[in-house]
Amino acid sequence: MKNILIICSCFFLLSCKDTKTENNNVDTNSIENIVTLTDAQLKNAGIELGKITSKSISSILKVNGKIDVPPQNIVSISVPLGGYLKSSKLLQGMHVNKGEILGVMEDQQYIQLQQDYLTAKAQFNFIESEYNRQKELNIGKATSDKIFEQTKSNYQTQLILIKSLEEKLRLIGLNPNKIDVNHISRSINIYSPINGFVSAVNVNIGKYVNPADVLFELVNPTDIHLALNIFEKDVDKLFIGQKLIAYNNNKPNKKYQCDIILISKNLNKERSAEVHCHFDQYDKSLLPGMFMNAEIEIQSNKHNVLPSDAIVRYQNQQYVFISQPNNQFEMVPIETLDSEHGYTAIEIDEKYVRDNFVIKGAYTLLMKMKNTEEEE
Numbered sequence: 001m002k003n004i005l006i007i008c009s010c011f012f013l014l015s016c017k018d019t020k021t022e023n024n025n026v027d028t029n030s031i032e033n034i035v036t037l038t039d040a041q042l043k044n045a046g047i048e049l050g051k052i053t054s055k056s057i058s059s060i061l062k063v064n065g066k067i068d069v070p071p072q073n074i075v076s077i078s079v080p081l082g083g084y085l086k087s088s089k090l091l092q093g094m095h096v097n098k099g100e101i102l103g104v105m106e107d108q109q110y111i112q113l114q115q116d117y118l119t120a121k122a123q124f125n126f127i128e129s130e131y132n133r134q135k136e137l138n139i140g141k142a143t144s145d146k147i148f149e150q151t152k153s154n155y156q157t158q159l160i161l162i163k164s165l166e167e168k169l170r171l172i173g174l175n176p177n178k179i180d181v182n183h184i185s186r187s188i189n190i191y192s193p194i195n196g197f198v199s200a201v202n203v204n205i206g207k208y209v210n211p212a213d214v215l216f217e218l219v220n221p222t223d224i225h226l227a228l229n230i231f232e233k234d235v236d237k238l239f240i241g242q243k244l245i246a247y248n249n250n251k252p253n254k255k256y257q258c259d260i261i262l263i264s265k266n267l268n269k270e271r272s273a274e275v276h277c278h279f280d281q282y283d284k285s286l287l288p289g290m291f292m293n294a295e296i297e298i299q300s301n302k303h304n305v306l307p308s309d310a311i312v313r314y315q316n317q318q319y320v321f322i323s324q325p326n327n328q329f330e331m332v333p334i335e336t337l338d339s340e341h342g343y344t345a346i347e348i349d350e351k352y353v354r355d356n357f358v359i360k361g362a363y364t365l366l367m368k369m370k371n372t373e374e375e376e
Contacts, residue, residue, distance in 0.1 A: 035369040037327045045368075048360035049323055052353055055305045057345045059338040061237065061296040065228035068276070069288045073220040075194055080171050082211045083107030085203050086187055090216060092201055096192045102216055103203075106187040110172065114184045117165040117176065124158045131155035196220040199288070219288055226258055226277040228294055235273050237298045238263055244277060244296040256283065258294070303337060303345035310359040311336060311344055312366045320348070321358035321365050329358060329365050 037045060088103030096102065131151050138148040166176040172188045200217035203209055226246055230238065238260060246256045262276040277294070279286070311334070312319050318336050321329040332352060337345035358365060 033331045034324070035321075035329050035331070035365050037329075037365075037368070039327065041368070042327050045361050045364045047358055047364070049356040050307065050310070050359035051356065052304045052306060052346075052348075054302045055343055055345075056302050057305060057338045057340045057343065058297045061234055061298050062293070063228050063230055063234075063296065064291065064293050065226055065275075066292060067286050067288050067290040068225045068227040069219055069221065070223060070225060073194075073196075073223050074199075075196075075218040075220075076214045077102060077190060077192075077216040077218065078211065078214050079105050079188075079190065079209060080211050081107070081109055081113075082209055082213075083110070083188075084208050085205055085215070087205060088201075088203070090198050090201050092198055094198045096196060096198060096218065098192055098195050100192045102190045102192050104187050104189055108186070110174075110188055111184060111186050113165070113168055113172070114174070114179055117162070117169060117179060118181060118184075120158065120162050120165055124162055127151075127155050127158045190215070192218060194218055194220045195222075221284065221286070221288065222282055224279065224282070224286060224288065225261075226256075226279065226292055226294065228275045228277060229270070229272045230263075230275050232267055232271045232273070234298075235263065235275075238275060238296065242296065244294050246277070246279075246292050246294045248290060248292050252293075256286075257281070304348065304353065305343040305345050306357055307359045308339055308342055308344045310357055310362055311346070312362045314366060314370075319366075320346070321362050322352060323356040323358065331366070331369065 037047075083105040084107055086104040086106040090096075090102055131154070134143055134148045134151040137143040138145065169176045169179065173191060174185070174188060196218045198216060199219045200214075202213070202217075203215045209215060240260055240263065242260045244258050244260065246258050247254060257280040258277040259280065260275055261278045264274040264276075267273055306320065310320050312321075317333055319331045319333055321331055324330050332348065335347040337347065339345070
């Protein structure tokens with residue numbers, strides 16, 4: 001009986017010891033998240049308190065893309081009748097003005113075309129005189145209607161031939177009004193149809209080109225676009241007319257204001273859509289094909305927010321301090337979302353939402369807490 005009492009007494013003492021140890025651990029963990037200030041310390045710390053408020057915080061969508069040029073601003077230069085390139089001084093990247101000579105082509109068919117035109121005009125003078133003569137005779141019934149109709153047909157056919165040859169001459173850059181027996185040229189000039197710069201030179205001197213061959217490519221950069229790649233999940237956050245800021249890696253501090261002008265309705269194999277943006281101001285340093293970064297401000301729903309100064313970071317975790325009685329402040333972990341205009345959206349346990357938070361002096365409390373731990 002005596003032995004039984006001794007065993008029971010030992011078991012009771014061990015149980016009490018475990019309970020005491022457990023209680024000590026709970027108190028220690030609780031104390032680690034509490035900082036206590038004296039009245040003097042509280043006065044000097046400049047602590048300010050505030051409540052959680054609800055605000056709409058805009059998030060920043062960061063995307064990338066490149067400078068693009070709309071099709072109407074890209075010009076491919078070719079020669080409708082083909083020929084040999086006699087001369088050209090174009091180099092890729094050169095600026096050209098509208099009407100400037102890009103190159104000179106040479107071919108015997110240009111001579112043949114001018115010959116056909118002058119021959120047709122010479123024949124037309126005789127055919128026109130005969131038509132007028134037969135017309136007068138037919139009015140006086142001095143000639144048959146059949147002869148007059150044949151003459152009229154010849155006149156109209158020759159007129160059509162001349163008009164078509166004139167258009168062919170204009171097509172290759174020759175003015176029919178300046179062509180006569182003393183001014184027949186074996187070469188033609190290629191003129192620039194736009195102001196811009198040369199993006200490609202595909203021929204060299206002496207090379208023969210066919211009508212379908214592209215000799216030069218010109219780009220008018222004054223209406224360049226920014227083409228952005230937007231992932232599927234973000235497309236519905238954008239709208240026509242939305243503002244954004246663009247910049248490149250070479251000069252990240254130089255910002256370009258842009259507006260969204262077109263949102264593609266198709267997704268590519270990477271599940272992204274192409275969004276075209278227009279620059280508010282043209283900058284000649286922006287070249288087609290140049291890679292760009294962009295930041296788009298996206299309006300989000302309302303969140304619980306605190307001033308950004310209320311949030312402290314310690315050991316890769318973010319915290320806020322909540323006011324407690326007797327000059328005590330409890331450090332509580334939170335998750336942060338987006339920030340805007342000095343406020344940060346947060347996610348916190350609902351039980352703290354109505355408490356008073358330290359909105360100024362939070363880092364002072366953090367330093368006080370950690371210094372106290374080191375002294376202990």
